[in-house]
Amino acid sequence: MDRRIKKTRQLIMDTFIDLLSEKEFEKITINDIAERADINRGTVYLHYLDKYDLLDKCIEKHIDLLLNHCANSSNTTLDASAIQSVFEYLEKNFTIYKLLLNNEGFGFFRSRLYVIIAQTVTEVIGKKSEGNKFSNGITTHFLTSGFIGVLEWWINNSMPCSVQEVTAQLLFLLEPYTRHLVSD
Incomplete structure (x- = not known):
């Protein structure tokens, strides 16, 4: 171009x-x-085409930037470095992501983010849960909803805790789940 x-x-x-x-x-x-x-x-x-097309392109661009950052900084695992990488990127680009998450009618941004995170969670669960009693669908949506909820809370409240704190808390909350996947 x-x-x-x-x-x-x-x-x-x-x-x-x-x-x-x-x-x-x-x-x-x-x-x-x-x-x-x-x-x-x-x-x-x-x-x-119009301001709606511009909004769509803006959302796609910032979703792609977040994805590219995450793809460059880790593999498809739910480990500390992957989670921390997401929050570090959001911290550096706080203003734009706050705008995209806070504006009413921008459900498309949240929906796209949800799909992307759900795909990653599904990949991780698929690798670790063969023969496990967990339902992959329920587990995927539970973890994805929780992660998106924490992400929105963190952004909407202007990062009330550090990247390290939010990462540690998420890992603590995921620990019982990951223990079940490994031990079953």
Whole structure:
């Protein structure tokens, strides 16, 4: 892709994120974005169908960035380094993820995150639970819901504890489960 196209798309997305931090999504217009970015309104439409397309692309981009970070920093396990890596990344990029989690109507972000975490949990359970009494479906959704709940609580409350504390607590809570998987 041409550098100018990448640069323009990034400018539009950054401007959109800035506007999201100031006002509700429904009140943002393409004119607002173009004016703030100091570009023609038609330029925004050259890159995005409308503000909903821009929102979808923004969510996808930040989901992909989180996934790429996690993929580069660990394998598909539910160990301390994997959990800590997720929270370290969220800490570094707190503002954007708080916006994506807090804005009403952005259920798509949460849904995508849920699917991705559930896939990882399913892979881990599949590797460790052969012959186990646990239902993979119930276990996957229980662990995924709990993890997403903790993640949302941590972000929505402006990181009330350190990355190390939240990682240690999650590992403590997962310990009885992982012990059952290994011993059964």
